[in-house]
Amino acid sequence: MHRFYNHPDNLVSELLEGLAMSAAITLSDHRDARIAMRSDWHPEREGRQQVAVISGGGSGHEPAHAGFIGQGMLTAAVAGDVFASPGVEAILAGIRACCGEAGCLLIIKNYTGDRLNFGLAAERAREEGFQVATVIVADDVALPEAPQPRGLAGTLLVHKIAGYRADRGDDLEAVHKAASDMAARVRSMGMALSSATLPGQEASARRTPELGLGIHNEPGVRQVTPDSADEAVTQVLEALGRPDHGPWVLLLNNLGGCAPQEMQILKRACLEQLGRDNVVLMVGPTALMTSLDMHGFSITLTSADEATLEALNAPTQAPAWPTPQTVHAIETFSPRFSQRPPLGEGRHNDDRSQLIARLATTLRDSEQALDELDARVGDGDAGATFAAGARAVLKALDDKRLSTGEDARLASELGHLFATAMGGSSGVLLSILMTSAAQRLEESADWPTALQAGIERMQHYGGAQQGDRTMLDALIPAVKALVDGQSLEAAADAARSGADDTASMRKAGAGRSSLVPEQALDGVVDPGAEAVARLFEALADQGRHA
Incomplete structure (x- = not known):
């Protein structure tokens, strides 16, 4: 046919x-x-x-x-x-x-x-x-x-x-x-x-x-x-x-x-x-x-x-007659693009800067491992994507362009960095997470609650839920542990457990893995969830040595 x-x-x-x-x-x-x-x-x-x-x-x-x-x-x-x-x-x-x-x-x-x-x-x-x-x-x-x-x-x-x-x-x-x-x-x-191809005949071959x-x-x-x-x-x-x-x-x-x-x-x-x-x-x-x-x-x-x-x-009721259009010059307007906010103009906190540098270094150094995971279930660039965001954060820290002493401003600045430095959907999702969290931090300097609000906006726009084999499988349980008043170690354990559970999920509900045959997913940890787990493990380790 x-x-x-x-x-x-x-x-x-x-x-x-x-x-x-x-x-x-x-x-x-x-x-x-x-x-x-x-x-x-x-x-x-x-x-x-x-x-x-x-x-x-x-x-x-x-x-x-x-x-x-x-x-x-x-x-x-x-x-x-x-x-x-x-x-x-x-x-x-x-x-x-x-x-x-x-x-x-x-x-x-x-x-x-x-x-x-x-x-x-x-x-x-x-x-x-x-x-x-x-x-x-x-x-x-x-x-x-x-x-x-x-x-x-x-x-x-x-x-x-x-x-x-x-x-x-x-x-x-x-x-x-x-x-x-x-x-x-x-x-x-x-x-x-x-x-033209006459009804009942084969399609005509392309010709000069x-x-x-x-x-x-x-x-x-x-x-x-x-x-x-x-x-x-x-x-x-x-x-x-x-x-x-x-x-x-x-x-x-x-x-x-x-x-x-x-x-x-x-x-x-x-x-x-x-x-x-x-x-x-x-x-x-x-x-x-x-x-x-x-x-x-x-x-x-x-x-x-x-x-x-x-x-x-003149008007007509003939259904196929198009309304004739008058011709005129093209009119244009100048759109307003987002102006990159001035970074680092807020207060700075050395301890917070060191903590963020530790987390960014963890992601940067995980590039190869995450890429290898992603090569089995996606297009093999998850590590490079997270590493690009990490390098942007490290450079911003070196240039004193992160307001590490002000929670809401820091979250907003990180959101802008992720949107511009990271490719693909991961950068956009993390930017949504931090931008939404920044709005909550304006009201209260409660990071777990702010991150939970950011996760809700990620789900609203991204469409993924826990169990869909994405970074949320590690992020949601880790943040929930913090909201419930548990320790950083408990949050890291929850993130690691959530990430490891993705290896047994044979069907992805979102992301590139959703296009991969089920047998190819078996036994492979989702690279986004693995990245989140490594972040929380580094965060807990820093807390133990603080």
Whole structure:
């Protein structure tokens, strides 16, 4: 399975049904006439005063054409099979379903099948007494010498102009003239990196980019080799005649396979190269007239006058029509970054400085052992991460940049050091621990309670709990022992017991170890928990010799 389709024979019916489940459209109940129509439309009611606007053609171009049905745009669309025109009878049935006294306009893309089938349906409808006008859209400029240029995404601008004029009550002659004028002005060109994959077939192989592909998988006018999105846009605009003045309406169409990120980059390139002052209205970038999954885009340009802008900006209930956007210069602002607080401006305490140096040296000297543990359950850099933080602390002590005589300020300074000196999540988590502890120490110089508050914030943001095979398995029991009034030796014993217990935890609930197979964890102490245990053992040892 390469695509989320069911049976290829059911593709068109199922996609129309999917649309009808949420859009205000009604579907014909006969497979031989796949007609989608406004659910609020009746030819003897709305059709008495308002021109019906009908389009359609082969499927595979979604959201065209059924996605553009709604007040202010199409009245109905007649869908054929993938890349195949609907039959004359289906089109004629669509005319009968929509056309009232005000008449109807058929908007036809310039492909032989569409032109002939819609044309014959129009003639037969006139024979039956319906007022029918037609406009053929031939906006493709890929083949300038072609006697019959193809109809591409520019057709949608014709839909919008005609739908707007019909919605405001213009007669058939006026609607037809407005649509014809737009069809004569609009021009389109596309580029694709790959052709479309037809339902039921294998995915198309990547091929050399082509300029001017048709939306029915027709080959491009020539192969091209753009080396960037900017260059791709340059080549498409050159093929469009390199317009150098506006005002323009720009429609940027995703042919089906471009990611949203690609489309925004292409949009930027279009506006930079055309000149933001020359583009007064932007339609897209989005999928409008696609070719199944073709990895490509098309650019459509038309001149912008007051009447065109009014029509394109007018509201419509068509679900797939994007709200056009005006183009303007990029506005910027200067963000405020955190200013590194002045370190070491508080009081200093020599005994506290010596204790912190002892703890930092313990972590620094444990680098290799912790890395070896981490290599078995992670990416092998836990020791280097803790050692980087330890070295930053030792240097700050040497430079007298830690306020070792003021608890809250010291905790805050350590938090900033860990955030900047340590990589990965460990540095951020320890920074959260100390930053939160600093806030509690502002109220009371009770380190165990402050650390416990910091642990709670670590859990809140990090998501780990005791038993998840992280540093918390040693940190939580050690701090709890201190909060309960136990000695440093008891806290060190609790940290060591918690760390050793991680060796029997065959499933990690957080961190990189959570991505490691259970058997690889068996018998291996978590490196973060081991680091915490070594810290508390050094702390207890210092206390015994104080």
